[in-house]
Amino acid sequence: MFEINFKKPIHIYFIGIGGISMSGLAEILLKEGLVKNVITYSKPEQLLADIREYEEFNLVFMDLEWGNEKNGLYWGEEIYKLAPHLSVVFITGYNDKFAQHILLTNVNLLGYLTKPVHTDILHRYIVKADALQERIEYLVMSIQGRTVSVHT
Numbered sequence: 117m118f119e120i121n122f123k124k125p126i127h128i129y130f131i132g133i134g135g136i137s138m139s140g141l142a143e144i145l146l147k148e149g150l151v152k153n154v155i156t157y158s159k160p161e162q163l164l165a166d167i168r169e170y171e172e173f174n175l176v177f178m179d180l181e182w183g184n185e186k187n188g189l190y191w192g193e194e195i196y197k198l199a200p201h202l203s204v205v206f207i208t209g210y211n212d213k214f215a216q217h218i219l220l221t222n223v224n225l226l227g228y229l230t231k232p233v234h235t236d237i238l239h240r241y242i243v244k245a246d247a248l249q250e251r252i253e254y255l256v257m258s259i260q261g262r263t264v265s266v267h268t
Contacts, residue, residue: 126150126245127172131157131191132179132207141177144235150242160191167198174201175226175245180208180218189214192223200224203248205241207233 128151130138142154153173157163160182167173176195180188192204203224208214209231218228226248227241 126242126249127153127170127174129155129157129163129166129173129176130178131160131163131176138177138179141233141238144238145242148239150239160186160194163191164194164198167195167202171199174203174249175242176202176204177229178204178206180206180214181210187214189217189221189223192225193221196222196224203245205229207231 128142128145130142132138138156142156145151146154155166155173157166163176176192178188178192182188182191188206188208192206195202195204201224203226205227206214206218206225207229211230218225226245229237229241
């Protein structure tokens with residue numbers, strides 16, 4: 117079992133479609149006690165609605181390929197507009213397709229995983245997210261139904 121002494125609880129969103137079992141990755145992290153809470157999604161619109169509602173989440177693992185014009189880069193930018201403090205790890209099986217564009221997006225990018233996902237690297241991203249929480253603090257407010265994050 118992989119052990120971490122967390123500075124703060126890790127709360128994660130997983131979102132993806134076909135080809136990758138986001139719920140399988142979530143189960144691994146929960147079973148090993150690496151995170152406090154995990155919610156999985158197949159619809160990005162539902163994820164965005166929940167981001168507006170739940171402020172304690174601090175990490176998103178997101179599939180890049182969605183099979184339409186709105187891919188993970190698009191949805192990552194939408195997440196950033198709502199919650200710039202929320203770190204994103206992109207997951208893809210199309211290593212070359214997104215390589216040139218991934219750093220050009222307005223996303224709080226924590227990392228990039230390739231399929232098949234190796235659990236040791238998944239663990240390292242959890243450790244990185246935990247370390248980042250100690251260094252960066254945000255004040256998160258809801259103003260007229262919109263979430264606003266301010267770096268403190």
